[in-house]
Amino acid sequence: MAPKFGTSGLRGLVAELTPELVADNVRAFIAACDHGGTIFVGQDLRPSSPRIAGDIIAAARAEGIRVVDCGALPTPALAYAAMSAGAGAIMVTGSHIPADRNGLKFYVRTGEISKRDEAGISAALGRGAAGLDGALESDGGAAGRFVERYTSAFGPAALAGRKIGLYAHSAVGRDDLKAMLERIGAEVVELGRSDSFIPVDTEAVDPDTRAQIAAWVSEQGLDALVSTDGDSDRPLLADETGAIVPGDIMGQITAEALGAEAVVTPISSNSGVTRKGFSKVMTTRIGSPFVIGGMEELGGQVVGYEANGGFLLGFDAQGPAGVLSALPTRDCMLPLIVTLVAAGKGTVSARVAQEPPVITMADRLQEVPQEASQPFVARLRDAPSARAEFLGLLGATEAACDLTDGVRMGLSDGRIVHVRPSGNAPELRLYVEAADRDAASMLMDKGLAALRAALFETSA
Template identity: 65%
Template sequence: MAPKFGTSGLRGLVVELTADLVADHVRAFIAACDMGTGICLGWDLRPSSPEIAKAVQEAALGEGVDLIDCGAVPTPALALAAQARGAAAIMITGSHIPADRNGLKFYSRSGEITKEDEAAIKSALGRSPCAGSGTLHHDTQVGAAFVARYIEACGTEALSGKRIGLYSHSAVGRDLMADILGKLGAEVIELGRSDTFIPVDTEAVAPEVRAQITSWVAEHALDALVSTDGDSDRPLLADEQGQIVPGDIMGQITSEALSAETVVTPISSNSGVAHKAFDAVTLTRIGSPYVIAGMEAAAGKVVGYEANGGYLLGFAAQGPTGTFSPLKTRDCVLPLVMALIAAGDAPLSARVAQEPPVVTVADRLQEIPQEASQPFVAALAQDQNARATFLKALHVNEASVDLTDGVRMTLAEGGVMHVRPSGNAPELRLYVEGADAPRAQALLTSGLAHLQRALQA
């Protein structure tokens, strides 16, 4: 995957993310966006991240911009620190993709970069280096401030009596997550810690990971199990039976618990949200910049979330014992904590069962270059006969189609099949919605198999 700059920042193969390429994007970012008081810099636990961080540091200081070294911290913790300082931020992370890839995620002083910022940064590429001399600072309290956010708003008894497993793997937020859960009163059992980077996709959980989670939950008699992706901005939650709670269901539960009035979420999210008592639900294209744009267009108690579970808070929301300040970037901790609190003394599965009866599942075909996936999806979008042929192989028919982002086909038999190429990885994603889990999973399995055959034809 050649380095590409887009919605999630700069992403590419580590061998192609050269110091010169990184420096070029940092200089362009500085020229195009408001740096405020400087740049807060953080990174995940990929082997390549410290070296890329060094290239970012040198480029920023050379442009005369002060840089605050925050170390290995979760993306939402870095965003919170930058917000408090009135600073910009750069996070070195490839999120959930394998360790041979990495990237840079950019925040201006006002938050995640917008699509307009993205265009401005691209236009500023190729600038000559300045001869500036910024000052290097260090902030060792970023993690502590992130932990305090949840303890102050939820209280030290919020999860008292709960036995929670933490699949820590190689997530940068693993230790902070253990600290948060423990200080909220839970008994925490750490599982699966790894010194080798493990790519965990919280939206398309691999079968072997699901099996391991189910085994851990039974072995340790857990009330729930939690985890995150590599940079800890997307949550993973399993109930007391080891069943994965989809990210958008966590989003629905959290939004209700925070008394949100307006919900903004991508079109790939569970449609059950429309059947809840929110004043308004806005559907967007997939990607946090689109969710943020939708949130900024709304007023009042607005929140956003994605199907991957990342939660964005747009107002000062009341927690059990205090207030959560707004944080309009993907956060994994808020939906995990609020879903667990919302369950109360009942099993987590019982709280999940209270949501509207709509089941969503998702997975992806990996190592599918965008040169193959994008024309394929474009053909589906443009040709009704192509869609009919695709669906006929699955013994279903199209009732309507939505082309907001990819191809989302509502089925005459009930349910949804949504095909979309990833915007930042060599993947083709399939989102399926059904009235029950067996039906949804059957459509997902057969749909992925047919997509694989079609792409190989």
């Protein structure tokens, strides 16, 4: 499948992200979007990222654009640097998907592009190169300024006395996150650093990784463990027992701690947010561009977050020691730090237990081509009988159905089963919601088994 825009950015197989295709998309972005005449370029640690970043730089300079090369740094750090300079940006990253894939994430001067911008880029493809020679500069301090954003807002004692594990793996922001935590008082124990790229999906942590995290927490006597995905815009947090804290729970805690009045979050997020007293809660389709669109619509003291934990700050918020300026792009550092700080002198699990009693989980079937997943989900969408047959495999019946994004089935006992094909990877996503962790875990296991059975029957 040719590279295309998914939930966040343009992604595809590395073999298909040719210099010609990359250059075509860069020229289209320059023609269609507000970049202020300057583009900041960053990259994650995938083997293919340096080559693609070089293709971007060459294509932008050929259009007469000033380019600032920031090297390897977290996606939100690149966005922060570009927005601070009134410039556009392009990040080379495939986020959490395997290393045989990669992508481009575009930013206009005000932040991450919208779906409207994506349409403009697609419409502007096919332009010839101008043959100009734009300036090239480097900025090795962008990640450092990003670290300072948090350390100045939280102060040197915010996590004093806390022992935090850092699952470093191949995350581009591993050193930056370590520096942040240490500068606000935590003792940091680095674990699992890798020179080879590891695709960590913070929303659907695999069983082996969960077991390893729990073992590290126990062996090291940690108060919590943190990590991120490959480009460090999605957080992973485990509490003092080694249990993973869902990203949307971190989002709820962070929104409350920062004094948000309105919240925008995708339909797949925990519905408990509606019980927390925010003046407005808007649900959207899955993907940060949809969240950004909702934030723009609501305005004011608005935040957004996703079930993967990425947090978008739509206003200048007050931290314990200073101001956090607005950063309307997916960020993993803020929800990690705020949730740890919100635990106070107690435990992370105790703070999580204060949230409404609703538990969500996400997982996926991998290596399911879109040629199989999309027709299957379409049948669920279009035919109540297909949904009844699928839910019959779970011993459940449907009470409601929401088609905002994929098929979200409310069951007669209040639980939720949500099926959705990935927009840019060969995966079929499953989200479930129940009243407690055990019930959600059981529903997830049964749901994945039912999906396998239904897909096998469909393809037979």
